[in-house]
Amino acid sequence: MSTPTDAPLRYVPPHPPRPDGPVPVWRGFVGERARNAVFGWSKRAFETSYFERNVLGHRVHIPLDPALVQHVMLDNAANYQKPDLVKKLLHPTIGQGLLSSDGALWRDQRRIVAASFAPAAIDALLPSFARAAEAAMAGWGGTIDMAQIATATTMRVISDALFGGDPRLTSQAAIGHIAAALEGVGGARLQVLLGLPLVPVTAKGRRGKRGQIYLRETLSAVVDDRRRRPGDDFLSHMIAALDARFAPAEAQALAVDNAATFYLAGHETTANALTWTLFLLSEQPDLQQQVAAEAQRALAAGVDDPGLGDRLPLLRRVLEESMRLYPPVPRFDRQAMADDRIGEHPISKGDFVSIWPWLIHRHQRLWEDPDRFDEARWQPDARAAHHRFQYIPFGGGPRVCVGMRFATAEMLSVLAHWLARWRFSPLPGRAVRPSGMVTLRPAGGLPLVLSRR
Numbered sequence: 516m517s518t519p520t521d522a523p524l525r526y527v528p529p530h531p532p533r534p535d536g537p538v539p540v541w542r543g544f545v546g547e548r549a550r551n552a553v554f555g556w557s558k559r560a561f562e563t564s565y566f567e568r569n570v571l572g573h574r575v576h577i578p579l580d581p582a583l584v585q586h587v588m589l590d591n592a593a594n595y596q597k598p599d600l601v602k603k604l605l606h607p608t609i610g611q612g613l614l615s616s617d618g619a620l621w622r623d624q625r626r627i628v629a630a631s632f633a634p635a636a637i638d639a640l641l642p643s644f645a646r647a648a649e650a651a652m653a654g655w656g657g658t659i660d661m662a663q664i665a666t667a668t669t670m671r672v673i674s675d676a677l678f679g680g681d682p683r684l685t686s687q688a689a690i691g692h693i694a695a696a697l698e699g700v701g702g703a704r705l706q707v708l709l710g711l712p713l714v715p716v717t718a719k720g721r722r723g724k725r726g727q728i729y730l731r732e733t734l735s736a737v738v739d740d741r742r743r744r745p746g747d748d749f750l751s752h753m754i755a756a757l758d759a760r761f762a763p764a765e766a767q768a769l770a771v772d773n774a775a776t777f778y779l780a781g782h783e784t785t786a787n788a789l790t791w792t793l794f795l796l797s798e799q800p801d802l803q804q805q806v807a808a809e810a811q812r813a814l815a816a817g818v819d820d821p822g823l824g825d826r827l828p829l830l831r832r833v834l835e836e837s838m839r840l841y842p843p844v845p846r847f848d849r850q851a852m853a854d855d856r857i858g859e860h861p862i863s864k865g866d867f868v869s870i871w872p873w874l875i876h877r878h879q880r881l882w883e884d885p886d887r888f889d890e891a892r893w894q895p896d897a898r899a900a901h902h903r904f905q906y907i908p909f910g911g912g913p914r915v916c917v918g919m920r921f922a923t924a925e926m927l928s929v930l931a932h933w934l935a936r937w938r939f940s941p942l943p944g945r946a947v948r949p950s951g952m953v954t955l956r957p958a959g960g961l962p963l964v965l966s967r968r
């Protein structure tokens with residue numbers, strides 16, 4: 516007979532409560548649901564293969580079956596572009612950069628940056644990942660907000676790796692303004708949906724506007740400097756390639772748009788994935804111990820060689836499971852350019868399609884015991900049984916995250932350095948709650964208790 520100690524450990528990390536019945540659309544505009552994209556989903560949303568909503572006159576399709584998701588993101592991707600509403604919302608911050616453009620303008624920009632994210636280019640960045648991870652550990656001990664540390668670290672990485680280490684991008688002022696700008700984008704969603712002008716009406720909106728202005732002005736100055744004194748970095752190469760392809764005024768605007776795009780897209784998501792992974796390991800001390808031992812062995816064989824990632828198979832599985840349970844980008848949207856069908860569901864030109872990693876990654880029909888943490892899901896055999904569109908933390912198809920390889924190498928390196936040296940334990944009595952409109956993070960940060968290994 517099995518005793519309680521033989522029973523398999525089942526760890527279910529926190530998620531918002533799930534009401535039984537469907538949640539009315541209007542609830543999305545008041546209270547917690549208006550501030551938190553992952554709050555208020557009913558049980559049904561995690562069981563059905565597709566549903567449809569009418570949001571303030573916009574028809575929104577939500578496909579959850581991976582074959583339907585594949586249709587939108589890959590098979591007929593040309594028909595599903597970034598929605599005009601989303602472009603309008605993002606325009607003041609990232610203009611027409613890679614993330615927020617479509618068609619020929621998108622293709623030209625994707626081609627221009629592709630070389631900077633090829634495997635050899637990422638390998639060359641490994642020393643800078645290791646340096647940022649090391650530098651972050653200065654003064655550690657006691658209770659530390661690891662969400663803040665993760666943000667500061669990934670900001671430093673992106674500024675070192677892509678912008679020649681420009682100090683204007685890692686200052687305390689920059690950190691505050693960027694957080695405000697991102698919150699402002701989440702808060703302005705309702706205004707855009709209602710077709711109202713993007714004039715900030717709340718204190719949060721005004722802080723967001725100031726953040727956007729700071730970001731644009733700072734990045735314009737950084738671009739101007741690089742134009743005068745080109746270096747051997749991503750930004751200088753991108754400016755030269757844009758100058759060769761576009762007229763001067765357009766090239767200048769796109770350089771600033773993409774500087775903002777890469778600066779924002781390149782650090783906030785990665786910081787959230789690092790934070791969630793540390794949280795999940797802090798709750799599972801035995802697993803954390805195994806990961807730490809693996810990291811110590813892997814680093815002993817070399818801290819910044821291209822083989823490091825391959826020496827961290829357990830950490831890699833933990834990271835993948837972390838991005839399944841807490842996808843840093845919980846949803847992204849498309850708009851149909853022409854009538855179509857998604858499976859049996861008719862789509863009209865102009866309809867929205869929302870892709871929800873948050874729902875797909877915890878779907879009852881796709882995963883066994885979906886809310887449970889289980890790194891074994893990422894063992895080669897188990898992984899081979901997954902549909903490729905049932906796990907989409909980086910999106911998929913032609914618009915897949917261009918920084919996926921960069922982010923993965925960075926996260927493995929940073930986590931290995933931190934876990935090899937420090938033990939991360941929960942702060943007693945503090946509950947963790949996932950929250951966010953654009954990216955998913957623990958509400959109010961992640962204070963953990965740190966002790967040396």
Ligand code: HEM
Nearest residue numbers: 614780781784785788843844847908909910916917918922
């Ligand atoms: C854990 C870290 C990251 C996650 C979870 C993530 C997630 C995503 C997702 C889901 C998309 C697709 C959105 C859509 O289809 O609408 C995307 C696109 C993008 N990401 Fe990432 N990302 C991460 C890190 C990075 C990094 C490090 C960079 C840059 C250095 C980056 C730059 C971009 C850009 C520029 C796009 C737009 C690509 C295009 O439309 O062609 N991301 N990312």
